[in-house]
Amino acid sequence: MARLFCRFAFLAIATCLLLAPGAARGQVLLINVNDGVQERLPRPIIIHPGPHPHPWPIPRPQPMPVQSTYKIKELSVEGRLKDQVADVQVSQTFVNTGSRVMEVAFVFPLPYDGAINRLTFMVDGKELDAKLLDAKEARKIYESYVRKNQDPALLEWMGTGMFRTSVFPVPPGAERKVSLRYSQLLRKSDGSTDFLFPLTTAKYTTDPVEKVEFRLSIDSTEPIKNIYSPSHTVEIKRPDDRRATIHYVVEKQIPTNDFRLMYDTGKGPVGAQVLSYSPKHDEDGFFLLLASPEIEAAKTTPPPKTVVLVLDRSGSMSGKKIEQARAALTFVVNNLQKGDLFNIVAYDSTVESFRPELQKFDDESRRAALAFVDGIYAGGSTNINGALTTALEQLKDDSRPNYVIFLTDGLPTTGEVNEGQIVANSVKANKINARVFNFGVGYDLNSRLLDKLTAAHHGQSEFVRPNEDIEARVSKFYNRIGAPVMTDVAINVDVEGRSGGSNAATSRVYPKGRHDLFAGEQLVIVGRYRFPGAAKVTVRGKVGGEEKTFNFPAKLAEVSADERNAFVEKLWASRRIGEIIDELDLKGRNEELVKELVDLSTRHGILTPYTSFLAEEQTQVNDVAANIGVAREQLKALDAVEGGGAINQRAEKARFSGQAQAPAAGKAAYADAAKDRKVEVNSVMNVGARSFYRRGGKWIDARVTDKMRTKVTSIKRYSDEYFALIDKHGKDVARYLAIDEPVVLELDGKAYEF
Secondary structure (H helix, E strand, C coil), X not given: CHHHHCCEEEECCCCCCCCCCCCCCCCCEEEECCCCCCCCCCCCCCCCCCCECCCCCCCCCCCCCCCCXXXXXXXXXXXXXXXXXXXXXXXXXXXXXXXXXXXECEEEECCCCCCEEEEEEEECCEEECEEEECHHHHHHHHHHHHHHHCCHHHHHHCCCCEEEECCEEECCCCEEEEEEEEEEECEEECCEEEEEECCHHHHCCCCCEEEEEEEEEEEXXXXXXXXXXXXXXXXXXXXXXCEEEEEEEEEEECCCCCEEEEEEECCCCEEEEEEEECCCCCCCEEEEEXXXXXXXXXXXXXXXXXXXXXXXXXXXXXXXXXXXXXXHHHHHHHCCCCCCEEEEEEECCCEEECCCCCEECCHHHHHHHHHHHXXXXXXXXXXXXXXXXXXXXXXXXXXXXXEEEEEECCCCCCCCCCHHHHHHHHHHHCCCCCEEEEEEECCCCCHHHHHHHHHHCCCEEEEECCCCCHHHHHHHHHHHHCCEEEEEEEEEEEECCECCHHHCCEEEEECCCCEEEECCCCEEEEEEECCCEEEEXXXXXXXXXXXXXXXXXXXXXXXXXXXXXXXXXXXXXHHHHHHHHHHHHHHCCCHHHHHHHHHHHHHHCCCCCCCHHHHCCCCCCCCHHHHHHHHHHHHHHHHCCCCHHHHHHHHHHHHHHCCCCCCCCEEEEEEECCCCEEEEEEEEEEECCEEEEEECCEEEECCCCHHHHCCEEECCCCCHHHHHHHHHHCHHHHHHHCCCCCEEEEECCEEEEC
């Protein structure tokens, strides 16, 4: 072994992995393979017990000494995805932070043999030789290291081949820049081209990575439809229907998720794609549906729409707030299109309209509207009921998109002040089902009223904190909704012979109701399905005022062969949690919903302000009755409708409901609404499809029941039996055994302890 690697080896994953997320991990690991030397990989291991509000895990003493250390300064990935081929260049800068020379080699595990060609390595501009090892040879290296150093970090690569380079030295304190270029054939999954770049071994570093950046371009011979990252929030630009650029950058963080990007192609004005995940035969599966408008259609003049701007000019809006609000209205008016109808309603104790009725947008009406906006000043009380009914009663034509943008910074203090009656009056006035978008400014407002209006009018609430710019928030929002491509969109997923009534193929689909498709955006819809098999996706809606229907094929898995799409279940759980909290907030307490909230939060390691007690090590995860009682008490915080805590709770609820990515791997976190901060915890961890709770010095799989705990099979780590279990269950289990402390894991209905 030492002859292969000299004194040390650097393990650097630099492949576009196309298996399940987590099939291989990371970017750089330092391995000492000298005979007679036992050395574990460095880790950002955290201090136990209890939650700690830190931006990254806190290092603590290792169980065995780490004789050499290093940190990753920067990692840059540039790639060109041409149809199904990826050309990738990786640049990484690292520093030897130890006190001795490291003799190192780079090793690149592969998800499958033959995945990569034209692979070259450069270290400070000098090319190094590389050799391909098959899976059998690579396994010997992985298993030898794991056994020798009693370090499970490399378990996830068991069964894969690898590239390795020749050895080069790195003196103490020296910095090296490593460049890698390779080409790879990308796999297709459920009709989508799937690009996966492993990031998470970058956690084996002495400090957070200073900068991680991805710049990818897609160049397709067929029109690109949906582009989606289930792992990261990326910036997507689409200059035309066959090209796209994707950008992601983050600073001073320890990566916890591999980077994954998926896209599909096809022709037609709307594209839809379905991904499914079904972990068990006897349970409903989970699906993710993506829908995007045609880029060429999005670049044309959008269909005419109606926009009514409703601005609070009460006394509390005086000063900087009214200045920013005027600027926001100016932005919207200047960005209306020819053919649009619009009006402006300003209110305090009285309600005043720019014009008695809707106006056609042209140069003359624009100039007059801007003059009206300039003349708005703050003073008086807050007549929310009068302002909303005045705005909604002006809307008459349901053949076009109709939007009301409603802005307030206070409680209703004059006219009708009962929140239930205000909502009822607005519904009565909204005869054409216009969508109402609310902006709550500051903390002195009724946040629950805004959310009730959102629910009643199929809109959205946004909350502008005191230190945020009203103009920036409203402008960003209007840029998003300013160009509707398809409106009143309804999406159905049908399995042949399984539609309607008790045979409905899908259930608990989020977000609910009808939607609008806007230029440059896509719908991300999740739900559950009862029946697997070939399915048909039907998208119905209005394009330019004309009803259109589009059909797409889909396949719903009976039982998923691996955890590649396990993120779909986690994403659904996040959306469902947001829906539950919304129902508890707007409709009152419901014991069944409280129980479901606790169950989902526990099973998926998704902590909310009302289930954060699960992070406390004294909490018994399986004591459902006690945990429901605690959650019930915590949910009383929703009784508050004004103040920072109330606003933060409802903003967090909206975050769950609108989440586009599954919760990140690694340590869990929750929002402390009262203190307006994110709290990362040390006792709850998400790995792959599972969640683990640290109890009594062990990480307990959330799937392990109390009954299973009465009969646990103990398996010695690094024994032959240990590796045989990995052979039997594969990579999905290996990632769980790579946890660095004792683990209690459910497999085939039994509990195993390692």
